[in-house]
Amino acid sequence: MKPMITNILFATDLSQNSPYALRHAASLAQATGAEIHVLHVNEPISDDARITFEMFVLNDETRKSAAKRRHEMVKKVLAERQARFWAALEGDDARIRDQVTSVEVTDGHPAEVILRRSVELGCDLIVLGAHDHGFSHTFLGTVAKRVLRRSQIPTLVVPYQNGDDD
Template sequence: MKQMITSILFATDLSANSTHALRHAASIAQATGAEIHVLHVNQPISDDAKITMEMFILNEETRRTATERRHEMVRKILAERQANFWARFEGDDAKIRDQVTSIEVTDGHPAEVILRRSQEMGCDLIVLGAHDHGFSHTFLGTVAKRVLRRSKIPTLIVPHPTDDE
């Protein structure tokens, strides 16, 4: 008996390859009727960045506002990329966008958040793009490796597209 895919977590790092990975998530969602949850995880601000902010932004309220603006900028970029991606679809294919049931931007360590949110949302599949390919064309990226190694559900790592794709 086949396991049904009803809920897909698409994790994006906002790279060029993430659009390629979303194409695969959308195709699977269209074929299965699954809902798509889009997730972007901001890496925590490094201690060096925090010290720099404290040195140059003396007002605590201003520092907090700067951190909030970081989220706003990521949400804006994500919204623009989503709009551009879905604008290319026509007819019945355009209806796939209705299967996107949530778009979330949060802070944390990406692999841990991806794994936790996939479990909390009851997802059946995680889809994310491999990082840019290196010299050996096998470079997955740290986040993809960690998710793949620890995931308890099927995980699709979409390779970086070739130049002719």
């Protein structure tokens, strides 16, 4: 008997490959009737950035406000990209959007948050995109490697796709 996919966690880093990876999550959801949970995790700022920020922004309230604005800006970018992705679909494909049951932006260490939320949401599949080949990233990326290493459920890492597949 085949395991049933009922809840998919689509973890996005808002990179160029994200729409391509979302296409795979949506296709799987369409084929199985699964719900899609969209998650983006804001990485904590580095210690160097934090120190610099504290040096130049002396007011604690202003620092808190800036952190809140950062979080809100990412929510806005995610909402815009989701809207653009779903608007490009037609017919039966457009109805897959109804299977998205949550869209969440949170702060933390991405791999840990992805793994924790997959358990909390009762997901049976994680979908995320790989990074492109380059000097600053390995093929999979650190987050994908950590998720793959520690995940207790199947995890689909969608390879980087060259081209204009937005």
